[in-house]
Amino acid sequence: MTRHGRPPLSASTLFTSANFTLSLLPIRLAHRIQALRNLPFIVVSNPHISRIYNIYIHSLSTLLPYQERQINTLEDEIQFTEVMADLVQTHAETIPILARGFLECRKYISPADVTKFLDEHLRARVGTRLIAEQHIALHLSSQPHCSGNNQYVQDGSSTSIGVIDTALRPAETVRQCESFVSEICELKYGVRPTVIINGQPNTRLAHVPTHLEYILRELLKNAFRATVESGKEREPIEVTIAASPDPSPSPPAPIQLDPVTAPSQGDAITANAPPGVTIRIRDHGGGISPENLPNIWAYSFTTFGDEELLDLSNGNVDALNAISGANGGSSSLAGLGYGLPLGRAYAEHFGGSIVVQSLWGWGTDVYLKLRGLGKM
């Protein structure tokens, strides 16, 4: 993703990026369509799931005409980017809709199968959206004619390369997510636990801010909920940020950072990737019981009250909106069972990981490891 260089990009580089994106997207969409087709028929007949299916078909048919030609002119590129932006927007609500669909179909498909499908589907989706969004961001920040309030305008001091921020400060993200989650928490429970950040708070990392925000938000939601519901809201949640030291200098190898190779996205990162970050979130919320522990990574598994989930006919959309990546909105503190598995999908996308260690009777420790994304 960083191979095209730092924006503003020249026209020809922009075309390369566009063509690159163009070469990948249709294949990915096709795979997703195939996976959907392989679900049991009755599941795909569910109105929500079939809606998603149709969206994918429509997207593929929109992109196919572009495949027949290369993008070599600026207006082609602009048009292509607009189409892409439209697609990104259309697919933005996939997760809540799929969630709803699978919930309604739970009689017809086992939780294990749902998890298997969603795991593959959502991980692929992370990558596909990233490629699309990256191109769009690069395009927008390379606009030769920029109006004054174009948020993507890059000056020399910007640290962003498209959707990647090379100087992201996780501590800041933690504070942002903390305030977001605290508000919901206070709304629901009337109290808000505190968060202490220790370790090396000034660490910086090259990563995609939206991913980190999603993960931290979900993890903090879990920690807050556990803390408050076990009556320990006075106990702070401890977040420790640790930066792996710089590896010993080795001859710089060309860094291929495309998370493109669908089968093994993590392997695409070479060992020369820059040092990463480990974030440990410790709460005193009682831990995860041994009965629940095997299920925490399953999609739709939640210890949240079932009454809220089934109340879908009332259009209880707020809860569902909570988990769609980009928009925050007013959302419940927990409830759909997607936070952990999806968070892990985001973390593992670039070779990171999330590990949950429960101390039943005391609290939970979560270890989030992230790799830095390439050097320029």
Place this chain on the structure above:
Amino acid sequence: MSHVYDLYYKAFETLRRMREIKSVEDNEQYCKVVSETLREHLTVIPRLAMGVLECQDLMRPEEMDKFMNTLLRSVGSLKLQHAQTLILLQRISRRVIAEQHLALTETFNSPWHFPNAKSQIDPNSEFVGEVFLRCNAREVVEACWNRASTLAKEAYGSSCILPGIRIEGHLDATFPYILSHLQYVIGELLRNSIQAVVERRCVSTDGPQPIEVLICEAPQHVIIRISDQGGGIPNEVMPELWSFSKGPRSQTHLSNLSQVPKMAATMEELKLPDPSSDKSIVSDGNKKRSYDGSLGSLTSRPPNLRLGMGLPMSRVYAEYWAGLLELHSLEGYGVDAFLQISKLGNKNEQLSTRASMDAV
């Protein structure tokens, strides 16, 4: 390796020939044989480890690890037919059975010969054989800490400031367990932590951060978390952490193993362990060990003798009783170790393939 093989072969032959135990005299004879065998087998663990390291190039590391793990856990199908024993558990490993049997025999020897003195046996005796009924997690941790600190002080000199320790959580957690196992595992973890902190402090300027120990008790198990700020474990080392044979420093480990006491072939070099070492927290002076604890020599080795097997061994011991040992590294900061032990009596021991091991 072949030495170990011979040892086992000999033990098998000897035990095979013993008659079924039907009387006290038979039992005495049996105990004598067993304790002799135990002494001879003290060297098994270090020797096996040496053998494994020497044979690194001949076998794939994964197979080697599997072999070591299986061997360490394997079960003898000795069914004790001792009339007077209170047998607590289901099948347990050779050594534990053997040591247990010896300890229990001792317990009952006195009253058997002096029937009137039965009342001398404390009904609330704290030990049932090897199992210490009232392991208090905090006391064990403190005891291991003291021992580890002393060793570290000797090794690093008095100029080096050691980190302190802070224990919190459910401090009263008490449960039955085999004391020597617990001491070994906790000892190893604490030693690793102290070592990491001390060696890291050479580059930092603040005083060392204390090592934090958290004890958490649940109905079925007890979890002990040991957190240090010793700089963490580099990512490259992580996959090989639990292996007996891999690792960048296996050559050093090999030469160090030969320096472990009781490695030498001659038994004369064996001396009885310091009575305070294995029973440092028990004040019950009536019980006296007349045989060697198997982990004694390993536990009291000096810290600069790095054997590279503390973690895999600890894991074997932890998992043996249906427990867990897990390590999480925050590279650049420190390490959290999680030891989860099941309170004895709940679960069967975990042996890798019981069926195949017990098959005749």
